[in-house]
Amino acid sequence: MPAGTITSILLASAVTHSAPLMNAQAQQEFYNNLLPLCGKAFEGKVINPTAQDESFSSKRLVMHVRNCADGQIQIPFHVGDNASRTWILTWTGSGISLKHDHRLPSGEDDPVTMYGGHTQAAxxxxxxxxxxxxxxQELFIKSKIPASTGNTWHMSVYPDRFTYALTREGRNFEVQFDLTKPVELPVTPWGYKD
Incomplete structure (x- = not known):
């Protein structure tokens, strides 16, 4: 079809105007796919571990989809006896935000906490x-971990598995959880109430 025809313009316009709806639909479906996991915990393992992953691959890994309310899903990620990490997914209206809430054993904020990102594509x-x-990025620079300024986090959810991954130049960390076998609920994450 020749460029510049009315049909081409109409098609281009339709694609442009439907993009936000398509984005919202895929992201809402992803968010909704997590909701049936609420109240359950699952064991996972590091996929293709490297020496960098020793502190994770040598421990029992459990994710607990602990709280799903008010447009937010909280997923504590337990690494052995360490209950410092909680992934927080928030429906923002323009996509989904992922934050990493890190706490000290006292429950106070870790110096490096609430970092993450926001969906930018459908x-x-x-x-x-x-x-x-x-x-x-500012937090990572201030905390003298500039390599993390290139981080992208990924989450996948299928009927049988959930995957959390971190990628950046020189780093590819991935944990996969078996959703077919719920496990006993772990302890309350540090800084949270029962």
Whole structure:
């Protein structure tokens, strides 16, 4: 079809105007796919571990989809006896935000906490990516971990598995959880109430 025809213009316009709806639909479906997991915990393992992953691959890994309310899903990620990590997914209206809430054993904030990113592309009903946001980049620089300024986090959810991954240049960390075998609920994460 020749460029510049009315049909081409109408098609281009339809694609442009439907993009936000398509984005919202895929992201909403992804969010909704997590909701049936609420109240359950699952064991996971590091996929293709490297020496960098020793502190994770040598421990029992459990995710607990602990709280799903008010447009937010809280997923504590337990690494052995360490209950410092909670992934927080928030439906923002323009996509999904992922934050990493890190706490000290006392319950107080870790110096490096609430970092993460926000969806910037449509993604898929079973997979979303969260490129690092400016707040997190500033935090990583201030905390003298500049390599993390290139982070992108990924989450996938299928009927039988959930995957959390971190990618950046020189780093590819991935944990996969078996959703077919719920496990006993872990302890309350540090800084949270029963």
């Amino acid at each position: 993604g898929f009903a079973h997979h979303q990516s969260f490129p690092v946001d400016p707040f997190s």
